[in-house]
Amino acid sequence: MAFRTLDDLDVAGKRVLVRADLNVPVADGRVTDATRIERQAPTIRELADRGAKVIVLSHFDRPKGKVVPSMSLKVLQQPLAEAVGRKVAFAEDCIGPDAEAAVAALKDGEVLLLENTRFHAGEEKNDPEMARKLAALGDIFVNDAFSAAHRAHASTEGVARLLPNAAGRSMQSELTHLDKALGNPERPLMAVVGGAKVSTKIALLENLVAKVEVLVIGGAMANTFLAAEGIAVGKSLYEPDHLETARRIIHAANESGAAILLPTDVVVVKEFKAGAAHRTVPAGDIAADEMVLDVGPDSIRAFENRLLATRTLVWNGPFGAFETTPFDAGTVAAARAVAAATKSGQVLSVAGGGDTVAALAHAGVEQDFTYVSTAGGAFLEWLEGKELPGVEALTAK
Numbered sequence: 001m002a003f004r005t006l007d008d009l010d011v012a013g014k015r016v017l018v019r020a021d022l023n024v025p026v027a028d029g030r031v032t033d034a035t036r037i038e039r040q041a042p043t044i045r046e047l048a049d050r051g052a053k054v055i056v057l058s059h060f061d062r063p064k065g066k067v068v069p070s071m072s073l074k075v076l077q078q079p080l081a082e083a084v085g086r087k088v089a090f091a092e093d094c095i096g097p098d099a100e101a102a103v104a105a106l107k108d109g110e111v112l113l114l115e116n117t118r119f120h121a122g123e124e125k126n127d128p129e130m131a132r133k134l135a136a137l138g139d140i141f142v143n144d145a146f147s148a149a150h151r152a153h154a155s156t157e158g159v160a161r162l163l164p165n166a167a168g169r170s171m172q173s174e175l176t177h178l179d180k181a182l183g184n185p186e187r188p189l190m191a192v193v194g195g196a197k198v199s200t201k202i203a204l205l206e207n208l209v210a211k212v213e214v215l216v217i218g219g220a221m222a223n224t225f226l227a228a229e230g231i232a233v234g235k236s237l238y239e240p241d242h243l244e245t246a247r248r249i250i251h252a253a254n255e256s257g258a259a260i261l262l263p264t265d266v267v268v269v270k271e272f273k274a275g276a277a278h279r280t281v282p283a284g285d286i287a288a289d290e291m292v293l294d295v296g297p298d299s300i301r302a303f304e305n306r307l308l309a310t311r312t313l314v315w316n317g318p319f320g321a322f323e324t325t326p327f328d329a330g331t332v333a334a335a336r337a338v339a340a341a342t343k344s345g346q347v348l349s350v351a352g353g354g355d356t357v358a359a360l361a362h363a364g365v366e367q368d369f370t371y372v373s374t375a376g377g378a379f380l381e382w383l384e385g386k387e388l389p390g391v392e393a394l395t396a397k
């Protein structure tokens with residue numbers, strides 16, 4: 001992957017547009033998870049320390065091309081200032097006279113946050129006129145928003161093609177780790193894919209099965225695979241329309257020589273609620289009125305055995321209904337095993353996408369993986385092997 005980094009830029013006295021992803025969860029005006037802000041603050045701080053005029057761009061939520069006051073980025077002004085350790089000015093528009101005046105007032109080393117890029121319809125349309133107006137505000141474009149790189153928008157893709165560009169530190173770190181995990185991994189390589197549905201992860205499973213030595217399937221999607229192998233899954237969540245998809249993936253694994261690890265024992269209940277009466281049974285013994293909520297200890301032991309011979313691991317999605325105790329046991333045990341193997345230096349582990357970060361945090365091992373991506377959809381598209389337009393635009397010139 002050829003992209004420039006901050007090391008390749010001369011930024012003193014320059015107006016540097018930084019595309020951040022400040023799309024963080026906010027409740028009652030407070031940020032409830034500041035991970036993305038903390039990951040992107042170093043880029044802004046470094047640029048300001050090096051004497052740049054730093055202009056921060058981001059989307060926030062999905063206002064769909066209109067000004068929606070409750071989706072203003074103003075709420076992020078103070079949290080960003082605290083994370084960066086500097087005052088942050090705010091402009092009420094990301095293009096046009098307000099933005100231009102605020103940029104013109106910036107001195108070297110100062111930071112400005114512009115209003116939500118998605119208040120303009122041109123953002124999501126990747127309108128060249130919008131990209132041109134954004135580009136007019138800066139001399140250099142730095143993209144630090146890996147988690148928005150799957151969107152070909154004016155502030156992620158369009159503007160990158162109009163200015164000298166580089167990856168920010170967070171983008172650089174994401175790309176470097178993703179490359180170590182799937183681009184050029186040390187082998188054997190294992191992928192863990194959990195979650196509810198096969199149907200939302202077909203492209204991802206097809207891509208991974210061709211690349212890995214071991215594919216571990218967890219979550220309710222494992223039920224679809226069990227059903228595809230002729231195992232009765234009772235009342236479990238599964239996708240009858242995707243038995244053929246599961247068979248195709250099993251076939252692809254046979255062709256490529258990848259091992260697919262499905263649960264051999266499962267935790268079942270008659271009713272899905274916290275603390276429900278449950279039993280652990282071999283996967284072949286699920287009764288007609290039972291549903292699977294987690295993998296059992298034999299499945300975890302098999303996973304741990306495979307892990308012993310693994311050098312690189314990619315993880316997306318939980319093994320079971322981890323939000324409801326005690327059906328978090330499988331996910332927690334597997335996550336802790338990966339954390340231990342990572343700490344001992346045996347495994348390089350990279351996780352991301354959707355529920356994954358919440359599951360690792362629940363297991364208390366968020367800090368113990370080699371890298372946890374801040375991306376949701378972008379991480380999934382990357383696992384699918386898709387080119388991400390925001391990244392492509394950086395490598396293009």
Ligand code: 3PG
Pocket residue numbers: 021023061062147148151375376377378
């Ligand atoms: C995210 O939260 O995954 C990114 O900020 C992208 O947001 P979007 O799904 O609204 O494009």
Ligand code: MG
Pocket residue numbers: 376
């Ligand atoms: Mg989202």
